[in-house]
Amino acid sequence: MEDIFEGLKDIKFDEIQNKEFIEYKELCSIGAQLRNSTMVECPHCKVVGNEPNMMRWHFDNCETVFKNCKHCKSVIPRQGIKPFIYNKKDYCNRKCYMESKKGKPFLIMTDEIKEKLSKIALTQTKERSERIKMNKPWEARWKKKT
Numbered sequence: 438m439e440d441i442f443e444g445l446k447d448i449k450f451d452e453i454q455n456k457e458f459i460e461y462k463e464l465c466s467i468g469a470q471l472r473n474s475t476m477v478e479c480p481h482c483k484v485v486g487n488e489p490n491m492m493r494w495h496f497d498n499c500e501t502v503f504k505n506c507k508h509c510k511s512v513i514p515r516q517g518i519k520p521f522i523y524n525k526k527d528y529c530n531r532k533c534y535m536e537s538k539k540g541k542p543f544l545i546m547t548d549e550i551k552e553k554l555s556k557i558a559l560t561q562t563k564e565r566s567e568r569i570k571m572n573k574p575w576e577a578r579w580k581k582k583t
Contacts, residue, residue: 497524508533 475488479495481502486495498520503512506529513529528534544550 506533508537 473487473489476485477488477491478485479491479499481499482495484491484495500515500520503515504523504526505511506513507527509529511529513523513526515523518526528537
């Protein structure tokens with residue numbers, strides 16, 4: 438069986454590319470090298486690395502920075518939690534969260550809220566009663582067949 442690409446093996450890749458593309462490619466690689474060559478140090482764990490990676494994994498997201506629970510003031514464990522999820526946590530576990538909510542009203546009932554709720558309840562009961570009157574499923578069951 439013949440090799441389909443046999444004629445293409447003699448052509449070098451450098452001959453195909455034009456010089457403008459090569460210059461642009463070199464400029465991009467030089468820019469990337471300059472961008473990645475800046476070395477920074479994390480103030481929390483003292484690790485040194487290039488700037489883009491350090492900004493992603495250290496500084497505000499550093500694993501050595503721990504948060505304290507709002508209720509019991511103990512350290513919230515990381516336990517493999519991703520940094521963006523860990524930053525949202527305020528309590529160490531569900532028990533502390535529920536304890537912190539005890540004694541606090543879920544919704545403060547003002548006169549406006551009471552009026553809105555009573556209007557909603559009245560409209561719903563009217564709608565239900567109208568639906569029941571329209572359907573009347575029990576009448577057909579208890580009517581005597583004549």
